[in-house]
Amino acid sequence: MADLYTYENWSDTFPEFDSEDETKGALSALQWAYDTYGDSIIYASSFGIEGIVLIDLISKVKKDAEIVFLDTGVHFKETYEVIDAIKERFPDLRIRMKKPDLTLAEQAEKHGDELWKSQPNLCCQIRKIIPLRESLAPYDAWISGLRREQSESRANTNYFNKDEKFKKVKVCPLIHWSWKEVWRYVYKHDLPYNKLHDQGYPSIGCEPCTAPAYNVDDLRSGRWAGTQKVECGLHES
Ligand code: SF4
Known part of the structure; x- marks a missing residue:
């Protein structure tokens, strides 16, 4: 069955789900994805607030899901x-910490100190994009917590997307969720979350590239603040 829904055999026959139901279609999309891909799907999580919601939903569908x-x-x-707290709350999940090939010291020796300042795109390439590509290699599909309202570039995201960057199917169950709905879910289910969210950081990435966000209309404005960079490149084609 999964053959019909791979990147290589892409067709526009993916099912649609009821975006008005209790989880705005997220649980149905996840159920379908795990039924379809079995063990050939992985969730790449940053353990941000959307990630916490997704982990709770995923654990209802597949208790021992793989997360990187x-x-x-x-x-x-x-x-x-928060990763430790999630491991405690969901002990069956298989959470893997994927490190880049270069240590920070090796990176500094090869490309200079604080590469995130001098060449942030290269730094993201080394520390995020290549490791994700390696992590996704054995799988047909991966899950991401993108929401349509997060940014213009995410406004057309679907439940199932042809990911040209990694040549996989990218599953985005939370496309219809608002920021408020994410938080309501976290509070309702008393889920652990990153304490920095309470200190003005709506979107949290690497420490050198993340500042508090003061723009309520752009919750990602604290990422690479003061530069032209707005994405690490994981979601660009
Ligand atoms: Fe490097 Fe910053 Fe990208 Fe992290 S977010 S990989 S520190 S440039």
Whole structure:
């Protein structure tokens, strides 16, 4: 069955789901995705607030789902703390910490110190994009927590997307969720979350590239603040 729904055999026959139901179609999309891909699907999580919702929903469908975290080596300590809390709350999940080939010291030696300042795109390539490509290699599909309202570039995201960058099917169950709905779900289910969210950081990435966001209309404005960069490149084709 999965053959019909791979990147290589892409067709526009993916099912649609009721975006008005309790989880705005997310649970149905996940159920369908795990039924279809079996063990050939992985969730790449940053353990941000959308990630916490997704993990709870995924665990209802597949308790021992595989999750990969791109461990760049420069995350906030609060991010590692929430990963530990999630492991405790969902002990059956298989969470893998994927590190880049280059250590920070090796990267500094090869490309200069603080590459995130001098060449952030190269830094993201080394510490995020290549590790994600390696992580996704054995799978047909991956899950992402993108929401349509997050940015213009995400406004046309569907439940199932042809991911030209990684040549996979990208499953985005939360496309119809609003920021408020994400938080309502987290509070309702008393889920652990990154404490930096309470300190003005709506979107949390690597420490050197994440600042509090003061623009309520752009919750990602704290990412690479003061530069032209707005995405790490994981979701660009
Ligand atoms: Fe490097 Fe910053 Fe990208 Fe993290 S977000 S990989 S530190 S440039």
